[in-house]
Amino acid sequence: xxxxxxxxxxxxxxxxxxxxxxxxxxxxxxxxxxxxxxxxxxxxxxxxxxxxxxxxxxxxxxxxxxxxxxxxxxxxxxxxxxxxxxxxxxxxxxxxxxxxxxxxxxxxxxxxxxxxxxxxxxxxxxxxxxxxxxxxxxxxxxxxxxxxxxxxxxxxxxxxxxxxxxxxxxxxxxxxxxxxxxxxxxxxxxxxxxxxxxxxxxxxxxxxxxxxxxxxxxxxxxxxxxxxxxxxxxxxxxxxxxxxxxxxxxxxxxxxxxxxxxxxxxxxxxxxxxxxxxxxxxxxxxxxxxxxxxxxxxxxxxxxxxxxxxxxxxxxxxxxxxxxxxxxxxxxxxxxxxxxxxxxxxxxxxxxxxxx
Amino acid sequence: xxxxxxxxxxxxxxxxxxxxxxxxxxxxxxxxxxxxxxxxxxxxxxxxxxxxxxxxxxxxxxxxxxxxxxxxxxxxxxxxxxxxxxxxxxxxxxxxxxxxxxxxxxxxxxxxxxxxxxxxxxxxxxxxxxxxxxxxxxxxxxxxxxxxxxxxxxxxxxxxxxxxxxxxxxxxxxxxxxxxxxxxxxxxxxxxxxxxxxxxxxxxxxxxxxxxxxxxxxxxxxxxxxxxxxxxxxxxxxxxxxxxxxxxxxxxxxxxxxxxxxxxxxxxxxxxxxxxxxxxxxxxxxxxxxxxxxxxxxxxxxxxxxxxxxxxxxxxxxxxxxxxxxxxxxxxxxxxxxxxxxxxxxxxxxxxxxxx
Numbered sequence: 001x002x003x004x005x006x007x008x009x010x011x012x013x014x015x016x017x018x019x020x021x022x023x024x025x026x027x028x029x030x031x032x033x034x035x036x037x038x039x040x041x042x043x044x045x046x047x048x049x050x051x052x053x054x055x056x057x058x059x060x061x062x063x064x065x066x067x068x069x070x071x072x073x074x075x076x077x078x079x080x081x082x083x084x085x086x087x088x089x090x091x092x093x094x095x096x097x098x099x100x101x102x103x104x105x106x107x108x109x110x111x112x113x114x115x116x117x118x119x120x121x122x123x124x125x126x127x128x129x130x131x132x133x134x135x136x137x138x139x140x141x142x143x144x145x146x147x148x149x150x151x152x153x154x155x156x157x158x159x160x161x162x163x164x165x166x167x168x169x170x171x172x173x174x175x176x177x178x179x180x181x182x183x184x185x186x187x188x189x190x191x192x193x194x195x196x197x198x199x200x201x202x203x204x205x206x207x208x209x210x211x212x213x214x215x216x217x218x219x220x221x222x223x224x225x226x227x228x229x230x231x232x233x234x235x236x237x238x239x240x241x242x243x244x245x246x247x248x249x250x251x252x253x254x255x256x257x258x259x260x261x262x263x264x265x266x267x268x269x270x271x272x273x274x275x276x277x278x279x280x281x282x283x284x285x286x287x288x289x290x291x292x293x294x295x296x297x298x299x300x301x302x303x304x305x306x307x308x309x310x311x312x313x314x315x316x317x318x319x320x321x322x323x324x325x326x327x328x329x330x331x332x333x334x335x336x337x338x339x340x341x342x343x344x345x346x347x348x349x350x351x352x353x354x355x356x
Numbered sequence: 357x358x359x360x361x362x363x364x365x366x367x368x369x370x371x372x373x374x375x376x377x378x379x380x381x382x383x384x385x386x387x388x389x390x391x392x393x394x395x396x397x398x399x400x401x402x403x404x405x406x407x408x409x410x411x412x413x414x415x416x417x418x419x420x421x422x423x424x425x426x427x428x429x430x431x432x433x434x435x436x437x438x439x440x441x442x443x444x445x446x447x448x449x450x451x452x453x454x455x456x457x458x459x460x461x462x463x464x465x466x467x468x469x470x471x472x473x474x475x476x477x478x479x480x481x482x483x484x485x486x487x488x489x490x491x492x493x494x495x496x497x498x499x500x501x502x503x504x505x506x507x508x509x510x511x512x513x514x515x516x517x518x519x520x521x522x523x524x525x526x527x528x529x530x531x532x533x534x535x536x537x538x539x540x541x542x543x544x545x546x547x548x549x550x551x552x553x554x555x556x557x558x559x560x561x562x563x564x565x566x567x568x569x570x571x572x573x574x575x576x577x578x579x580x581x582x583x584x585x586x587x588x589x590x591x592x593x594x595x596x597x598x599x600x601x602x603x604x605x606x607x608x609x610x611x612x613x614x615x616x617x618x619x620x621x622x623x624x625x626x627x628x629x630x631x632x633x634x635x636x637x638x639x640x641x642x643x644x645x646x647x648x649x650x651x652x653x654x655x656x657x658x659x660x661x662x663x664x665x666x667x668x669x670x671x672x673x674x675x676x677x678x679x680x681x682x683x684x685x686x687x688x689x690x691x692x693x694x695x696x697x698x699x700x701x702x703x704x705x706x707x708x709x710x711x712x
Contacts, residue, residue: 080638082438082467111438115469154668159659169597181593231586237537237671241525255652282436296611303515315593
């Protein structure tokens with residue numbers, strides 16, 4: 001018997017297996033199901049819990065409604081030595097982006113940098129998942145994506161024509177954890193609003209405003225307002241630019257073309273993403289670069305703190321610690337989520353997550 | 357006689373000539389002086405008045421103190437088909453970045469995208485100047501730079517180890533003005549604080565805090581506090597990432613290595629910048645891309661406005677309008693700046709700006 005309020009812990013391997021089995025039951029080829037299983041479990045492992053297995057019920061619903069192609073033919077539609085544009089054929093975003101990241105890495109080895117964009121992709125989980133991929137090859141990764149629901153109006157406007165379009169950048173260090181920034185261009189991501197609503201908590205001032213421009217702090221009223229961009233018009237500008245680089249450039253949906261995948265399970269989303277890989281060895285000695293990052297990281301961490309501040313964090317450091325912790329202790333899943341996943345397991349006829 | 361409180365207007369050509377003559381008198385080869393003259397005047401023309409001719413007295417002081425190499429040998433120190441790293445030999449940043457932008461454009465024509473970084477460069481004016489350069493070749497430009505003075509501590513910290521490290525992105529449209537974002541990663545750029553001090557005005561809440569984390573609104577006390585990053589820890593993360601991509605990656609100064617060029621005229625700044633050019637033709641039909649940007653721009657501009665909002669602006673649109681206005685009416689220069697420029701003219705023995 002498990003305590004209903006404390007989270008249940010599962011290993012990364014078990015979580016990946018469970019997702020893989022579910023995806024296979026949904027009709028995906030087993031190799032593709034396994035890629036998605038590992039990437040989604042990886043999201044939970046690094047603490048991106050709004051973008052990991054929590055999305056499985058929605059993905060399953062969408063696949064069963066015919067909104068995602070389970071046997072896509074992902075193909076290169078444009079190519080030059082340092083770039084490619086992939087047509088994801090409406091496949092799962094994880095598969096399309098995994099392929100895009102691989103191509104960017106391969107091309108960056110030759111050109112020094114390479115950019116791969118996607119069209120007809122889908123939601124692919126947390127941005128940092130893909131920005132991190134080039135790091136294993138001693139490369140920097142940058143990732144831009146068009147979000148799958150518009151929650152942001154232009155600055156001064158009321159029509160939600162923009163998504164929280166995330167940016168992620170990952171740079172390897174030497175002895176220190178990598179520097180990984182993964183941020184929505186809004187003060188809070190919409191997932192955080194949903195989490196507040198689930199927990200029955202109010203939101204801090206500055207997360208959302210209503211249609212009169214007044215602060216909105218009750219997450220249950222979220223549909224009556226919209227997210228605030230970071231730095232006011234600057235965050236609006238960033239969200240727009242990210243959308244242009246990940247959507248418009250790739251011939252993918254942007255602005256009013258974006259399908260709200262929370263409320264529409266069947267329309268092709270034509271999601272766009274872009275990844276840039278930068279090969280460190282093209283710029284000089286890789287170890288010297290990593291040593292410079294280490295020095296900078298330590299300089300920031302060890303610098304003088306404001307009264308009351310216990311520690312200065314580097315971007316990605318908390319996620320790095322969480323990963324180590326979850327690898328040891330297991331990944332925590334809230335009981336409410338567990339119940340949803342049991343339901344998915346039952347529907348698909350796969351063993352539940354806690355079946356051993 | 358001119359009214360001492362209203363600005364004096366000069367043409368772009370006259371301003372460029374004046375700067376060119378000043379630079380030539382400071383020892384720069386005439387072709388280099390002309391490049392700097394045009395780029396600095398261009399900054400004023402687009403309304404980036406904190407980064408145009410207002411910097412001339414400082415540049416002149418620095419050059420005469422030996423802090424800038426007036427006859428640099430700018431060379432490629434690393435190269436691959438899609439990237440290069442330039443050593444600016446401590447030349448004027450405008451020259452180094454002009455060369456970097458040209459190389460990025462040339463390489464992007466072949467590879468689809470190309471990245472050129474600089475080391476041993478110097479302050480180069482407004483970020484958008486360089487992000488805009490690829491647009492004339494139907495390319496998108498992205499520019500990252502390490503600022504030349506640290507005004508930002510890490511989030512929760514007191515040591516100003518980061519600069520306002522700007523990001524600029526420029527994308528061409530069809531019939532609409534280009535979309536050009538040029539933003540410091542702080543709520544306000546330091547130049548805006550200086551401008552408030554000059555005008556004797558107070559700063560809005562949120563621009564700066566003091567060492568106890570309390571709001572600082574008196575710009576004359578600016579040295580007692582620091583700028584606030586946009587979106588709190590997110591802006592800190594962005595400033596850091598931009599610094600890593602423009603400084604650390606290029607072997608240029610970052611963190612405590614950054615020379616405060618407002619207080620030090622002689623130390624080599626080893627300024628780092630990076631530019632990325634993306635060739636639109638690699639991604640498909642250029643006119644189709646521009647038509648998509650036009651559609652998006654109009655959709656945003658024509659969308660419903662919040663009560664009291666007169667117009668929804670696109671990033672770069674106000675600057676675009678200002679450019680057209682200044683081309684017709686002349687570039688306004690404040691009398692106080694004019695007096696400083698007259699002093700520079702006298703010292704260098706060049707005709708003053710208003711000499712015809």
